[in-house]
Every structure is written in C-alpha cells, then in structure tokens.
Amino acid sequence: MSAKVKADDIFNLEEADSDGSGYESEEQHTTKKASSKKVTKTAAAKKKNTAVFGLDQAGGSDDEGDYSSQDENDDDEEDDKDTTITASLDSRFKLADDKEDGDEEDGSKRVRGAKKTKKVKPLTPEELEKFQAARDKTGIVYLSKIPPFMKPVKLRHLLGAFGELGRVYLAPEDPKVAARRKKYGGNKKQNFTEGWVEFKDKAIAKQVAKSLNATIIGGSKKSFYHDDMWNIKYLPKFKWDHLTERIAYENASRAQRLQAEINQAKRENKTILTNIEKAKMIKNMEEKKAAKRQASE
Template identity: 55%
Template sequence: MATRKHNEFLDIDQSDEEGDGSQGYDSELEDLKKGGRSPKRRKVDDQTSDASDDEQEDGDEGQDTASDAESNKKAVKQSTKDASESKPERRLKTDELPGISKPLTKKNLVASTAAIKRSGVVYLSRIPPFMKPTKLRSLLEPYGEINRIFLSPEDPTFHARRVRNGGNKKRSFVDGWVEFINKKDARHACELLNAKIIGGKKGTYYHDDVWNLLYLKGFKWNNLTEQIAAENAERASRMRAEISKTTKENKTFVQNVERSKMLEGMEAKKAAKKRQENDDALGEPKEPAARTGMTGERPRHFKQTSVAPKRKPEDQPEQVKRVLSRIF
C-alpha cells in the first residue's frame, strides 16, 4: 500500500491545469460575491477602424458637435421648465389663513381672502378651569383644522385674591374664540360637542366638564380684532395730542423766561445809565463798581421809615395841678 504525502494537496495535476482553464484567485469576483460594487465601465475606442473611416468622421465632426450642443440646450431648458412648473403646484396647495408670514403678492392676497371666506369662528362661553390654549387645541383638532385661538384671561384682582386665600396659582380663562379653517368643520363640531361632556380617559382632569360651544354665523376673526385695533388707535392719538400739548407749553415757558431775562437786563442798563448821567451833572464822585451794579447785579433800594421824635413833657394847666395836688 502506497504511503500518502502530507503535502499532497500542493501538487497540481495536469488535468486541473488543462481542463478547467481557471485563472486562479480574482479579487474583483470575490468582492462581487460578498456584495461589493462592480468595477467602473471604461470607454474604449476601437483601434481597428480604417484610415478612410477616420477621414469621413473628421469631415462630419463639426455637424455632430453642433447637433449635440443643440440637443443639450433643449434638454437643459426642458429640465428647468419642468422644475419651474413643479414648484408653483406646491405653492398653490399651501392655501392657508393669514397667520403665516408670506411675501405680499397678488396671488397670496387672493388666496388669503378666499381662505378668510372659508373660515369659521366658534365661541366658547365657558372655559374649564385652568385649561390652556394648547389643551383646547388638542381636544378640538380631531374635528377639524384650527388656525387661531384666543382666550380672555380672568381678572387679575380675582386671581390675586384666590392665591392670597390659599387657592390654585394657575392662570384661568373666562371665555374664548376658536377659528377653524373650514366653516363646515366648525358647524359640525358645535353640533356634536355642545352640551356634551369633554370625556376622554376616565379619571382625567377635564373628563366631567361640559362643552359650551356656539357657531358664529357670518363672524370672522377680523371682527374680533376691530375693537382692539380701534382702542389702540384711539390711545395712540390721545398720547400724541398730550405730547404735542406738553411740548408746546414747555417751549412757551422757555421763551418767556428768556424774554424776562432780556427785559431785566435792559432795565438794569437804563437805570445805570441814568444814574451815571445824574452823577456827571452833579459832579459827585462815582460809586464803586459793586454798588453801581457793574458786576451784573441790580442795586436795590429799600424805603426806610423815619424815626419818631421824642415827646417833650408839656406844662399842665393850673386847674389840673390844683386837682392833682388835692388827690395825692
């Protein structure tokens, strides 16, 4: 029995070399098997073309390049046209109420007016205690899209009294308005929810509260803000009038003060001039500068009362003397 070599697998048979025609290990083939990418395609020019064919291609090369350029331009124009046509379709779909900032154009203005006509406003005569606008939106959004919500807060004095007496410190709201994008949704929500409990999971904070909804027919959100805008405009006009009045009074006061100073200076100059003329006429020595008011101060003269003369004892008549002598 022939013995087996330990390295028999290294010996290559002639049948293996000639029969299969394998080229050994290929790294690219192994990468493809493992899920790798195939090698890039390479553009190879045919080198077996004849010289005559090359000359004909050189003659027609100008026409081919021109036609290729024109076809490329047409393709670019078509792609840009398709892109420009696809964008306006998306813009037209975003037809929303004027709560979102958009550039003011004629198309947006027409779309906003149409959206305002489609919208509907619901009035809530009572808001459950301590319910916030976000909670209200989450409860009403299943019945239709909501754009804006306004809730009027409670009186701050009532809130301060409740907190002082140990009550809840949260802010509460009295009533509110909800704007639905579609008036049909607003009407259906009022019909379904009015005088019904809020519901939800049993044991939640607002489970047993009752909805008080009213659909305002023909009422829009602009009507709600008209009164506020009018009050703000009136307040601004009143403030402007008061500011103009105070500025005018201050201006006249400053003018009067300056005029009084000017008149006092003129009178002081006239008095000093008259005094100097009198002194020159009488030939009296001139008073020092401190007395004549050259330092800028006017001389002051005070009227003095005359001193009362002492009374001399008068001689009494004889009859009086005789009577007094008898008494004393």
C-alpha cells in the first residue's frame, strides 16, 4: 500500500506541477515577484495617463479603450476643422456672389440713371410767331475796331448800360500776329480785331450807334479804355443768322484755302523728289557708260 501511495503521490505532484500549484524554486519565485511588480507598475502608469488625459477611472484601464477614446476626440476635432473650413469657403463664395450681385445692380442702376438724349420738341405755331417777332425786333451793331485787349465781358458791361443786349461776338486776331507779339516781349493777352453786338430793340441799336460813333469811351479817368474811341455802325436788315452763316462760310473758305495750299505743297514736294531721283539715275547711267568706254579703250 505504501508503494501505491507513493505512486499516487508522485502522480499528484506531477498534476500539481502541471497546474502550477506545486513546489517552486527560489528563482521561479523571484521571477514571479518581479513580473507582479511590473504588472502593478504598468497599471499605475495607466491610471496616471487616464488622469492626465481626463478619462474616467470607471472607463477601464484597457489600452485599446484609451486609444479609441483619443481617436474619437481627434476625429471630432478634424470634423470641426472641416466644418469650419467649409463654412469659411462658403462664406467667401457667398461674399463673392453678393459682390457680383451688387455689381450687377450697380450696372443696372447706372444704365437706368444714364442721361437720355433730349428730344427737341417742334415749336407750336404760336411759339414760332413769337420767336419770329422777337427776331425781327432785334438790331445788330458792328464794331470795326475793338480797343486793345478788351474782352467780350467788358464790352457787354459798357454797352449794356444803354439797353438790353443779346449775343456778343468778337473775332480774335491772327494767331501769327499774336505769336510774333509774344515772341518779342509784347502783351500775352488775347486781342480782338472786330465784333458784333445784338440789341433786343433795333431802335436802341440805331440810337447807340448814332450817338457813340467817333466818341471816346470815357468813364473813370483811371480806366484803361478811357481815351479809346468807339467805331460803331448799325447794320440795317442784318440778323444774327446772317452773321453765323457768314462766319461759317468764312471758316469753310479758310479751310478750303488751307487744304488747297497743303495739296499744292505736296505736289511740289513730289515733283522735286521725282526730279532728284531722275537726276541720280541719269548720273549713274553716264558713269556706267564712261566706265565701259575706258574698259574698251
């Protein structure tokens, strides 16, 4: 029986060894203690990490759970960033669209607010009769000489004291004469040679021309035009339309003369150039002939 018990004990020891509850050596015991210490240290480190990252202790100390929670937070932050970026882009495009809409509205307002060409309404028969009567009542005086450097405003001021005036026109002097005067140190102001003044009443125009002709301008003795004389003549049956037609005709004839002079100068230059070319060609031909003669001799 003792042998059987020993055998059973042997078998029980082997089972205990296989289960890990049997006898252990000192080395194995120390290794187990070290491993248990490592496990406790890792558990404490995990708890510290959970406290640092603000995780609950009840959430478990599993590494996968911690990392999953951190990944979820990172995903939420990335989603927030994406939403902010898309919102900023949407706001930018919205502002651009608003600007384009505003520009279109401004363009439409500009088109609406653009100045329209005024349509000239024809005169009624009554208005036409009044215009013809006022036109027939006017009278024009002619000034053959304008005092030096007198302006239209000054002339209107002087003659306006005798009656109501209409239009005033003064013909400027020749630009060549003005340039010559300015070149040699003369007065640089604009000078006029002759003029026409329209009075609303022809009777007043006749009286003014008759009384002022060949008299001094007068006024204040300090005035620049005190000693200058009037050279005025009334023009019977002469209206402002005739003056405008005359001025237009003179301008057209002047332009025509100028164009004729330009064309004449062009023709002269062309003939001179052709003659020069012909002379060069003849000279070259003669030189070639002379060279051939010398070569043949």
